[in-house]
Amino acid sequence: MKTVKLSIIGFGAVGQGVARSIVLKKEALKKQGIDLRVVGIADSKGCEVNANGIDLKSALLRKKENGCVAKGAESAIDIIREIEQDIIVEVTPTNIENGEPGLSNMTAAFESGRHVVTSNKGPLALCFSDLKECAEDNGLIFRYEATVGGAIPIFNLVHEALAGNTIIGIEGILNGTTNYILTRMAEERLPYEHVLREAQELGIAETDPTYDVEGIDSACKLVILANSIFGQSATYRDVDVTGITKITPEALELAGRNNYVVKLICEAGNGVLTVAPHLVPRRHPLAVGGTLNVASILTDLAGRITISGKGAGSIETASSILSDILYIARNS
Amino acid sequence: MIVSMSLELKDIPGQLVLALTPISELHGNIMSVLHHRDERTPTGTIPVQITFGIEQEVLDELIDRLEKSGVRVARVGEERLRAAVSVILIGHIVHSDIRDTIDMIDSTGFAEVVDLSLSMPGIEKASSAYLVINATGEKELKRSLDILRKVAKKKDLLMIEPLRLNSEVT
Numbered sequence: 001m002k003t004v005k006l007s008i009i010g011f012g013a014v015g016q017g018v019a020r021s022i023v024l025k026k027e028a029l030k031k032q033g034i035d036l037r038v039v040g041i042a043d044s045k046g047c048e049v050n051a052n053g054i055d056l057k058s059a060l061l062r063k064k065e066n067g068c069v070a071k072g073a074e075s076a077i078d079i080i081r082e083i084e085q086d087i088i089v090e091v092t093p094t095n096i097e098n099g100e101p102g103l104s105n106m107t108a109a110f111e112s113g114r115h116v117v118t119s120n121k122g123p124l125a126l127c128f129s130d131l132k133e134c135a136e137d138n139g140l141i142f143r144y145e146a147t148v149g150g151a152i153p154i155f156n157l158v159h160e161a162l163a164g165n166t167i168i169g170i171e172g173i174l175n176g177t178t179n180y181i182l183t184r185m186a187e188e189r190l191p192y193e194h195v196l197r198e199a200q201e202l203g204i205a206e207t208d209p210t211y212d213v214e215g216i217d218s219a220c221k222l223v224i225l226a227n228s229i230f231g232q233s234a235t236y237r238d239v240d241v242t243g244i245t246k247i248t249p250e251a252l253e254l255a256g257r258n259n260y261v262v263k264l265i266c267e268a269g270n271g272v273l274t275v276a277p278h279l280v281p282r283r284h285p286l287a288v289g290g291t292l293n294v295a296s297i298l299t300d301l302a303g304r305i306t307i308s309g310k311g312a313g314s315i316e317t318a319s320s321i322l323s324d325i326l327y328i329a330r331n332s
Numbered sequence: 333m334i335v336s337m338s339l340e341l342k343d344i345p346g347q348l349v350l351a352l353t354p355i356s357e358l359h360g361n362i363m364s365v366l367h368h369r370d371e372r373t374p375t376g377t378i379p380v381q382i383t384f385g386i387e388q389e390v391l392d393e394l395i396d397r398l399e400k401s402g403v404r405v406a407r408v409g410e411e412r413l414r415a416a417v418s419v420i421l422i423g424h425i426v427h428s429d430i431r432d433t434i435d436m437i438d439s440t441g442f443a444e445v446v447d448l449s450l451s452m453p454g455i456e457k458a459s460s461a462y463l464v465i466n467a468t469g470e471k472e473l474k475r476s477l478d479i480l481r482k483v484a485k486k487k488d489l490l491m492i493e494p495l496r497l498n499s500e501v502t
C-alpha cells in the first residue's frame with residue numbers, strides 16, 4: 001500500500017469537491033494500492049491539521065455548518081511548509097492581478113519539496129514558465145488539468161495520449177458562462193442583459209461577470225494551454241481578446257437562419273492567440289450548447305481530435321484534480 | 333466577370349497561343365488553362381478549357397476575334413465566384429454606411445457582397461447585418477476580409493468572422 005499525504009489549500013466549491021471525491025473513492029483506491037490521506041485543510045479563516053489523516057466527512061460538515069474549517073491558527077503557508085506531505089492541492093481563488101495567494105502557496109510548496117496540483121488559473125496565466133521551472137529545478141511534478149476545461153482532460157490528452165504528435169493548433173470554447181449566455185440568447189431571442197441576469201440568478205454567472213463576458217477568463221485558459229503545449233511563456237495579456245457584450249439577439253437570429261451559431265472561440269497555434277466570437281456551422285463539433293466546454297486539437301499524426309464536457313462544477317473539477325493526484329501517486 | 337470557355341483547337345502547332353492572345357489583348361486575366369492534348373472531339377479538334385476574368389463589355393468582341401482566327405468557341409459560361417464567406421457586423425450601422433462598405437468590397441473587382449440581411453431593432457439600438465461575400469479565390473477572400481476588418485474597426489462595429497481552423501482552408 002502506498003500512502004500519499006496531501007493538503008487542500010482553499011476549501012470552497014472545488015476544495016470541498018476534492019474532499020468529497022476522496023471520501024467517495026477511498027475504498028476503490030485502496031484496492032488499487034493507494035491510500036490518500038488529507039493531512040491539512042485551509043480556508044481563508046484558518047485550518048485543520050492532522051498528520052494521521054483528517055476525518056473529511058466531519059470537516060465537510062463543519063464547513064457547511066460554521067462556514068469555516070478552522071480548528072488551528074496555522075496559515076496556509078505554515079501548513080505547506082511545516083507538515084510532512086507529498087502533494088499540495090492549491091484551490092484558492094483565481095487572482096489575475098498578481099496571482100496571490102496561489103503563487104506564494106505554489107512556490108512555497110516547490111521549495112518545501114511538495115508536488116503541486118491546482119485548479120487556480122491566476123498564477124499559471126501570469127508566470128507559467130517560472131512555476132514550471134521551479135518544479136523542475138526541485139525535481140517535482142506540477143499538474144494543472146483542472147485549470148482549463150474543468151472536467152475535460154485536455155492536458156492528459158495532449159501530453160500523454162497524443163504523445164509523439166506535434167500539435168498544430170487548438171480551438172475551443174473554454175468558458176461555460178459565456179457559452180450559456182450565447183446559447184440562451186439564440187434559443188430564446190432574448191437580449192444579452194436579460195440572459196446575463198438569468199445566468200446570475202442560476203449561479204452560472206458571477207455578480208461581477210466582467211472576467212467571463214469580456215473574454216478574460218477564456219484568455220487565461222488559452223494562455224495556459226498555449227504555454228503548456230507549445231512551450232511558450234505568454235501571459236494572458238498577450239491574448240487578443242474580444243468579448244460577447246456587444247452581441248445582439250438579432251445577430252444570433254441572422255446567423256441561425258443561415259445555419260450558424262455564434263460561439264466565443266479561443267484559438268492558439270501559428271503564433272496566434274485570440275479569443276473572439278466566431279460564426280460556427282451549426283453541426284460543427286465545436287458548436288456545443290449550454291455551459292459545455294469543448295476543445296479541438298489539430299495534430300500532425302492523429303489529425304483532428306475534439307473533446308467536450310463540463311467546464312466547471314465542484315465534483316467535475318475535482319475529477320481532474322483527483323486524476324492529477326493519482327498521476328503523482330503512481331509516478332513519484 | 334469570370335468566364336469559363338470551352339474552345340476547340342485545330343491539331344496543328346501554335347493554336348493555343350492563337351487562343352490566348354486575344355484574351356490578353358482585351359485585358360483579360362487568365363486564371364487557368366486546361367489543355368486536353370490527348371483528347372479529340374469527333375471532328376478531330378483538341379478541347380481546351382480556359383478560365384479568365386474579363387470586362388463583360390468586351391466578351392462578344394473576344395468571341396468574334398477567336399472565331400475569326402479559326403478557334404471554335406464551343407461553350408461560354410460565367411464562372412461563379414469560387415470562394416464564399418459569411419460575416420456578421422454589429423453596431424450602429426446606417427444605411428449609407430453599409431452601402432459604402434459594400435461598395436468597397438464590390439469595387440475590388442475580385443470580390444462582391446452577394447447577400448445582405450439587415451436587422452435594425454430601433455434607432456437607439458445596435459443593428460446587426462449578415463453579409464455573404466464571394467471572391468475569385470481564397471486569397472482574394474482573405475483580402476476582402478482585411479478590408480472589411482479595417483472598416484469595422486474605423487466605424488466601431490463588432491465583426492464576427494467564421495471559424496477558421498488552423499492550417500485548414502476556410
Ligand SMILES: NC(=O)c1ccc[n+]([C@@H]2O[C@H](COP(=O)([O-])OP(=O)(O)OC[C@H]3O[C@@H](n4cnc5c(N)ncnc54)[C@H](OP(=O)(O)O)[C@@H]3O)[C@@H](O)[C@H]2O)c1
Nearest residue numbers: 010011012013014043044091092093094101119120312313
Ligand atoms: N468552481 C469551479 O467549477 C472551478 C472550475 C475550474 C477552476 N476553478 C478554480 O479553482 C479555484 C477554486 O474555485 P472555487 O470555485 O472552489 O472557489 P471558492 O468557492 O471561492 O473557494 C475558494 C476557497 O479559497 C479559500 N481562500 C481564499 N483565500 C485564501 C487564503 N488566503 N488562504 C487559504 N484559503 C483561502 C476560501 O476561503 P473561505 O471559504 O473562507 O472563503 C475558499 O474556501 C479558483 O481558482 C477557480 O478559478 C473553479
